[in-house]
Amino acid sequence: MLNLYADRGNVQTLLRRCEWRGLHAHVTPVRRHDEVRLRDYHLVLIGGGSDREQALVAEALRRRRREWKAAVEDGLPVLAVCGGYQLLGEYYQLPDGTKVPGLELLDLVTTAGRPRLIGNIAIESPEVGTVVGFENHGGRTVHRHAPLGTVLRGHGNNGRDGYEGVRYRNVVGTYIHGPLLPKNPRLADFLLSLAAAYAGVAVDFPPLDDELEWAAHRAFLTRHAGVRGPR
């Protein structure tokens, strides 16, 4: 697992949910100059950071762009959040017009904008139902792929088209953090099943007791996002 300053909560959620099912998973934190062979991993998490950090990471990762492209086309599951999401595209255009090149894995571009899009967000995804969390991004993203979901409450990709995130092969990109996975157990298990399938392991994912997770999810929808009825 590649983890560039991803939310610790996302990693922990995936690990615990494996552990509770008796599955073994191993996490490798990756630093900027670490050499990574993507074929050694079954799920990659890319988190966010400041513009400067993001530019440094982009520069480091771009050197292995072909390998990334091939892995993603081959079905490598990737969860990219905030800055990591922007990094999947062609470029991130800074306020002064400079374009910081991305990994070019997706037909996706991001332009810095004002004001920042901040607040609670809830979306409806055809694959995993409602997804809830917090967004805080200056970038406006547009792409030619399927979105992760449609916005029920909040801003989403750009505050205009009503879409949030991206879905392409086994890639999930999103602006939602808070962190993303603890309160969205269906999405967490969706990623784990993608990883298991990609690893070629035949495991089933028996349901867990997710009472607390759904209580938080429901409370969020009704109290914080003002959306009625979960899922």
Next chain:
Amino acid sequence: MEDHARAPPIVESIPEERCRELTDTIGVWVGKSSRVLLRLVGRRATSFPGLLALRVSPRLMRRLGRQLRSCTVVTGTNGKTTTSVMLATVFRSKGPCVHNASGANLRQGLMNALITSADWRGRLRADRAVFEVDEATLPLVAADLPIDFVAVTNVFRDQLDRYGEIDTALQLIIDGIRRTRATAVLNADDPLARHIGLRCGRPTVYFGMARQLARPPEREQTRDGEACLRCGHRLRYDGYFYGQLGLYWCSHCRFARPPLDFTGLYDGTALHVTEGRSGPETYELPVRGLFNAYNALCAIAVARLNGFRPAEIAAALKRYRGPAGRMQVFATEPVSILSLIKNPAGCDSILQAICREPGPKVLCVAINDRAADGRDVSWLWDADWELVPERCGVAQCVTTGTRAEDMAVRLKYAGYPTGRIETTPDLEDGIRRALRAARALGGLPVHVLTTYTALHEAARILESLAAEAAAPERP
């Protein structure tokens, strides 16, 4: 047009010294009247009048300061406020004492405190002062005040320089102490404070905790990058108290924890202090937690050096009313301890302190997401809640506040058993449930942790529950 050259400015005709006095008096007037005005419009005046007064008369601090017979400053990273308020409480048991308000620890804040206790003619109504001073401010006021004691609570740094170069904050404190004629009262358990002691060129007095309180290094080993500030080699520890505080020694040079002048033994409710070979004297503490025990130990050391008797100090400490939310004790049934958590670092230090409290306890965590708390509660995942199942001895948890459910999920993923977590968004209900659970478990202490906007309401609820507990039972 007027001819300025022919009429010399009026001040020149007044002798220089008289003129300065006049300026100082104007400074006092400006400061005091702006204070009155701010009060009239209902604003807290902790710094601004001092800033104005310093503008009018930059020498005013020296003028007022030299009327003091004794002056103590408390500096360091954490615990300045608690330590200095404790000291002020002790000093005030024998007469008036100048003391700056919580957090107003820059030059203008000190100035403000001096003006407040001066009359309109610039005469101080107190001859003793204790100031909480920001590290960077110490060198700026060192020459203006007759400082006889500089207490350094601790010096925490996020990242220590691995090559043993002196940190800027450390250098500021050293420079500050060098400019005084003071005795430095230092935390012996902190290698950085010890370093100050070696470099400041002033007499030193050391306080620290008893060896038997130290824990063997385990989880806290994240600090293994710490370097000796003298030679740059790695510092070794025989045991840790908390953070970098511990029984340290350098494997290369002779840098090590110095012998103690004041040794504290904290038992969870009281501090037993040994001075050299005499003692121990027992001081009941109005606050909980090892970090507060350090603050009390520092205050006790300074008070003893100022000639206060142990009994006088113990009596004054009982009257101490600390700032809300720093492991503040409430006489509820059973006892409850309130702490503010607002970021991962602060939360971790509270959790570590709770772990060090002896015996099982009940935990009540109130998380709000109003504007002043931060709407985004992601930070909960960066705080070390894993300590709760691993080391804290928590028998039952109640999560409450607008984000009660998020907190419950966090505890679950930290590995805490879900069967022992109760969740209710209503704060009063949450606190009552925690106390009920604590009573059912045989009277365990309840640790209440809250974010900023829940703090004062939680304090109010705990106070009224304490009053209920104190009231005689109705027939």
